Amino acid sequence: MTEQREKAILVGVNLQNEDDFDFQYSMEELGELAAACDVEVVGQVTQKLDRVNNSHYIGKGKIEEVAALKEMQDADTVIFDDELSPSQIRNLEADLDCKVIDRTILILDIFARRAKTREAQMQVEMARLQYMLPRLVGLRASLGRQGGGGGEGLTNRGAGETKLELDRRRIEAKIAFLRKELSVHVAQREVQRRQRKKNExxxxxxxxxxxxxxxxxxxxxxxxxxxxxxxxxxxxxxxxxxxxxxxxxxxxxxxxxxxxxxxxxxxxxxxxxxxxxxxxxxxxxxxxxxxxxxxxxxxxxxxxxxxxxxxxxxxxxxxxxxxxxxxxxxxxxxxxxxxxxxxxxxxxxxxxxxxxxxxxxxxxxxFKDYVTCTMLIPFEEGHLVSYFNSNANVTSASYEEEGTLLKMECRLADYEKYKQYVIAK
CATH class of the missing domain: 3.40.50.300 (P-loop containing nucleotide triphosphate hydrolases)
Structure with a gap:
């Protein structure tokens, strides 16, 4: 039996200073991002505003429109085209009675699915945790109300606040751990860059x-x-x-x-x-x-x-x-x-x-910094002949009494380094 795909309604606000063509492009792309997460888009609601609604992102009338469309299409998710604040998500979930996500979490989800290497996975995980940190709010039934007792230093705090602080500390510790781990990868990458620069x-x-x-x-x-x-x-x-x-x-x-x-x-x-x-x-x-x-x-x-x-x-x-x-x-x-x-x-x-x-x-x-020249390499410096055969475009090589005569095109840096062997340019 195949698993049923998640159904979603897309919601976007077209601000008065935004071009209609740009807004249309942004909403089309939101649909493509949803599809990349294997989410079926079953409807779309848009609104023109001077500025987004601070508490709900969209106006009250549009919330009712989204709720009605959600019921009609049997959707279980509403996706907004901009990053929502923690309070906006909380208010919208309460009014729409369903999961509400924004463009940011959608992209983070795609990145989490696509990340293959350990470094990419850590980078995505750190971004996800940084997104979550300010959104650790007391979500309805999941957290307790203000109550008594329980634990050293927490006499006057409720279970909800305790859980919130524990979650926050846990996330901050995980971010610090990932940052430390990633710094090792950054250092390795820097060593590789320096090596490439050295090899020119x-x-x-x-x-x-x-x-x-x-x-x-x-x-x-x-x-x-x-x-x-x-x-x-x-x-x-x-x-x-x-x-x-x-x-x-x-x-x-x-x-x-x-x-x-x-x-x-x-x-x-x-x-x-x-x-x-x-x-x-x-x-x-x-x-x-x-x-x-x-x-x-x-x-x-x-x-x-x-x-x-x-x-x-x-x-x-x-x-x-x-x-x-x-x-x-x-x-x-x-x-x-x-x-x-x-x-x-x-x-x-x-x-x-x-x-x-x-x-x-x-x-x-x-390849601007290349020079055409002729060098006479002494026989005792034979390793240089091998070097130029590997790292330059040698057009001819002949053996003279004093050494090997090379006609070639080489990097300017090599030309300057072995200038003492140059006999013609």
Whole structure:
């Protein structure tokens, strides 16, 4: 016997200063988020207001409308499009007599389902606990009223208040534990970053809205330039398919290479707790030499998605990094592709069309510091010949009386380091 899906009513407030198109996009996305949690949307109620109602988020008349729709559709949950305050949730649950959740907890639930690695699971758990902490209110029958007795130092406190304090202390202790555990992962990540910087391998980070095609682009690039199929990352047509940061080395035919990182996708009204929790992971983008901002060009709201991504990057202090904008899924738009316009590239990652052009543009940005030169390496420094064969594009090698003559294109840093062997540039 199949388990019955949860049924939900969506509720949103269209503030007077918000564009109708933006509001419609936000409500559509709320429905997609609900579907990602396997919740069936059976109705929707919206209201235009100058500002949200402090006690209930929506007006009294709309609460009655939601209650009637809930009864008619036999819904068991009401989902609001903004983050609700603890008192709003309490008041709404009392009036609607059902579970009330907001956009934030919906996104947190999706992240909890999708998190695979220990680090991602800890990040999501910490965000969830930080969200819960101010919402530890005395919920109706679950907590006792003010009463006497019971326990050292609690003579004048009721069971409800005691439970509340115990819960709060327990959550604060768990947050402190998770923060300590995550700091170990952050330290390890920092060591890896320093090592990559020392090796001078350029880092290119894929950023953008969730489900824009970042993982599809990464897999396409791996397929084009790497032989190992096991290096492919998980991809699926769904919101937040991947939460973990994947890093893959993209080897170039001329011995150059760069690291391509795939970060967690963004979404409108991404909970502040999640942005903070994933900050260490997303710092891969902050330390990148180049950002690839992936846009779902087939989505009618793609401009809003670009704006949301830019705002989230700004919130994380990721500014001033050179950026290429990749308009993906161009095959669904009737637009000409693949094509390049300044720092904009139109591609179809699914059809693997435009990835070579993307790679060419990436190379233009990150391989500027390369020098063509001729070096004469003494025979006693033979290890340097091996080094350049592995880390430079050696076009010819011949043996002279004084040593090995290499004609090559190498990194400027290597050129400066071994300048004493340069005989021509």
């Amino acid at each position: 391998v350029p880092v290119v980070s894929l950023v953008g809205y969730t489900n824009a095609g970042k993982s599809t682009i990464m897999n396409g690039m791996i397929e084009l330039f790497n032989e190992s199929a096991h290096k492919q990352v998980f991809e699926k047509n769904m919101l937040f398919a991947t939460l973990e940061t994947s890093i893959r080395k993209i080897e170039q035919p001329d011995r150059k290479s760069y690291l391509l990182t795939d970060t967690v996708g963004f979404v409108k009204k991404l909970p502040h707790h999640l942005v903070k929790a994933f900050r260490s992971t997303l710092e891969e983008a902050a330390n990148a030499d180049l950002l690839i901002h992936v846009v779902d060009f087939s989505n009618p709201h793609y401009r809003q998605m670009i704006q949301t991504t830019n705002e989230t990057l700004k919130e994380m202090d990721i500014e001033g990094v050179p950026t290429l904008i990749v308009y993906n899924k161009a095959d669904q738009t009737g637009e000409e592709y693949p094509r390049v316009e300044n720092d904009k590239i139109f591609i179809s990652a699914k059809k693997k069309e435009g990835l070579k052009e993307l790679n060419t543009e990436i190379r233009k940005h990150i």
